[in-house]
Amino acid sequence: xxxxxxxxxxxTSEGKAEDVVLxxxxxxxxxxxxxxxxxxxxxxxxxxxxxWGLEIMMKDNEAWKVFTNDFVQPLLLRYxxxxxxxxxxxxxxxxxxxxxxxxxxKADRPFKKLTKDLDQDNTTGEAALAKGKELISYFLSLDLVxxxxxxxxxxxxxxxxxxxxxAGQWTPKRYSKFDLSRLLTQKKKDPQFAWLKEAYSTSLIAxxxxxxxxxxxxxxxxxxxxxxxxxxxxxxxxxxNRASMQFHQHYTVNFGEGTVTVPKIGDVPCKFHRVFSGNxxxxxxxxxxxxxxxxxxxxxxxxxxxxxLSTPERVLGIDHGIHHFITTSDGKTWERYRVSERxxxxxxxxxxxxxxxxxxxxxxxKQRTKLARLKERIASSREGFIQYVSSELISYAxxxxxxxxxxxxxDIKKMMRRPKPKLDxxxxxDQKQVFARNGAKNKSKLNREISNVxxxxxxxxxxxxxxxxxxxxxxxxxxxxxxxxxxxCGHVAKENVKDRLFKCQACGVEKDVDxxxxxxxxxxxxxxxxxxxx
Numbered sequence: 001x002x003x004x005x006x007x008x009x010x011x012t013s014e015g016k017a018e019d020v021v022l023x024x025x026x027x028x029x030x031x032x033x034x035x036x037x038x039x040x041x042x043x044x045x046x047x048x049x050x051x052w053g054l055e056i057m058m059k060d061n062e063a064w065k066v067f068t069n070d071f072v073q074p075l076l077l078r079y080x081x082x083x084x085x086x087x088x089x090x091x092x093x094x095x096x097x098x099x100x101x102x103x104x105x106k107a108d109r110p111f112k113k114l115t116k117d118l119d120q121d122n123t124t125g126e127a128a129l130a131k132g133k134e135l136i137s138y139f140l141s142l143d144l145v146x147x148x149x150x151x152x153x154x155x156x157x158x159x160x161x162x163x164x165x166x167a168g169q170w171t172p173k174r175y176s177k178f179d180l181s182r183l184l185t186q187k188k189k190d191p192q193f194a195w196l197k198e199a200y201s202t203s204l205i206a207x208x209x210x211x212x213x214x215x216x217x218x219x220x221x222x223x224x225x226x227x228x229x230x231x232x233x234x235x236x237x238x239x240x241n242r243a244s245m246q247f248h249q250h251y252t253v254n255f256g257e258g259t260v261t262v263p264k265i266g267d268v269p270c271k272f273h274r275v276f277s278g279n280x281x282x283x284x285x286x287x288x289x290x291x292x293x294x295x296x297x298x299x300x301x302x303x304x305x306x307x308x309l310s311t312p313e314r315v316l317g318i319d320h321g322i323h324h325f326i327t328t329s330d331g332k333t334w335e336r337y338r339v340s341e342r343x344x345x346x347x348x349x350x351x352x353x354x355x356x357x358x359x360x361x362x363x364x365x366k367q368r369t370k371l372a373r374l375k376e377r378i379a380s381s382r383e384g385f386i387q388y389v390s391s392e393l394i395s396y397a398x399x400x401x402x403x404x405x406x407x408x409x410x411d412i413k414k415m416m417r418r419p420k421p422k423l424d425x426x427x428x429x430d431q432k433q434v435f436a437r438n439g440a441k442n443k444s445k446l447n448r449e450i451s452n453v454x455x456x457x458x459x460x461x462x463x464x465x466x467x468x469x470x471x472x473x474x475x476x477x478x479x480x481x482x483x484x485x486x487x488x489c490g491h492v493a494k495e496n497v498k499d500r501l502f503k504c505q506a507c508g509v510e511k512d513v514d515x516x517x518x519x520x521x522x523x524x525x526x527x528x529x530x531x532x533x534x
Contacts, residue, residue, distance in 0.1 A: 044198035206246035289372035317522025406525035
């Protein structure tokens with residue numbers, strides 16, 4: 001089972017906000033042939049709607065770039081806003097200028113003729129931008145700066161009152177998920193796209209909602225982007241990648257019968273390896289590239305609290321590495337997960353076979369599915385190992401009386417960076433650059449081992465299980481110098497570590513290098529927080 005906890009707020013009858021835990025429970029589905037066909041059809045419709053909406057949003061964004069640079073910016077230069085209004089958002093600035101100039105030109109006959117056919121409900125799309133260009137061009141053709149500034153003084157200074165004042169003013173706007181939803185309703189009426197009616201409508205609306213979220217994240221990346229680095233649009237969904245469909249209501253879960261009733265599909269067999277209780281929220285059915293079906297149900301659960309920080313004797317330091325998967329500060333170790341040589345060899349073989357298949361051929365599609373199933377088998381094996389070790393570690397902590405598990409906070413992304421090219425100064429000339437060996441081959445093997453042990457996923461699973469058993473899992477200990485510091489005298493030197501043995505050059509203490517790091521992790525964690533009496 002996969003659990004994802006998300007913080008939320010719920011307003012009680014007393015008017016106080018309380019934390020609510022949203023937990024996602026993931027189960028395997030076993031639909032029959034007809035049910036699988038219906039699920040795949042709905043997923044295909046959701047993918048089509050997502051890609052259709054994405055194309056509209058991308059074209060709209062490019063059109064808005066031209067509109068902003070060629071029309072809005074000259075309008076702001078001609079009719080600048082006062083300092084107290086310069087912090088407003090760009091759409092609100094445009095709305096304020098349109099509102100003020102409309103009041104200035106309320107008796108102007110050409111302006112009345114220009115705006116008499118304005119559709120207040122149709123403010124998006126190419127037609128709206130074209131009308132906005134006409135209005136701005138007319139505003140720029142007139143010299144109304146003095147009248148404009150005079151009417152600006154009559155507007156309220158409070159932002160909330162200003163928004164309410166100009167709320168009814170027509171301005172061209174960006175596409176939203178509600179606009180796309182209205183366009184989708186019209187598209188369903190087209191006989192050419194009548195097949196969209198066969199899919200569950202809520203799933204199609206959910207696809208547009210996911211697209212809106214993707215574009216909001218795109219705009220956030222634009223604001224944080226480094227100058228000179230281009231930020232790409234959200235990607236189009238492909239048929240052979242992971243597919244999904246969402247629904248928010250009209251589904252039921254029957255633990256006794258082992259089925260999930262899905263709208264328009266019926267009772268789908270499901271393997272419930274664990275039950276849950278709480279209010280049902282969004283449900284998502286997904287299909288992996290290998291053809292496995294899963295359902296993830298978001299459930300609103302009562303909040304669970306971590307135990308209070310107790311005495312240092314109940315803190316267990318843990319070092320996770322590559323040689324040993326984890327090593328505790330009291331000497332317990334778990335060996336790392338190893339993919340069998342047979343599966344690794346087969347993975348490489350199937351990958352080479354895929355690269356030789358003709359593009360967009362039926363053989364390539366079959367080989368892609370075959371390779372995806374093999375990778376899912378390896379991933380399932382790794383996930384089973386993580387679940388096994390995390391359960392054993394929680395049981396071990398309960399038996400020994402520990403209530404806090406402290407880990408080092410690794411920057412995994414930084415650890416897996418490729419080494420920089422190394423220029424060979426002796427062999428390089430002005431006409432030709434020669435690069436020396438930089439250890440990239442060995443580093444790629446190390447990166448493969450780091451990704452194979454899945455430290456991040458292990459911490460995620462361990463936190464979820466620790467929360468249920470009252471055990472606090474923290475990974476806040478800085479990782480710097482933990483492995484080369486002597487846990488006995490505190491001497492720091494790279495020479496302390498040789499092979500798998502830690503031998504302090506100052507005091508002569510000898511320990512396993514992972515055990516020494518686990519002890520340092522525990523001591524560093526205790527120094528980060530003030531212990532309280534149990």
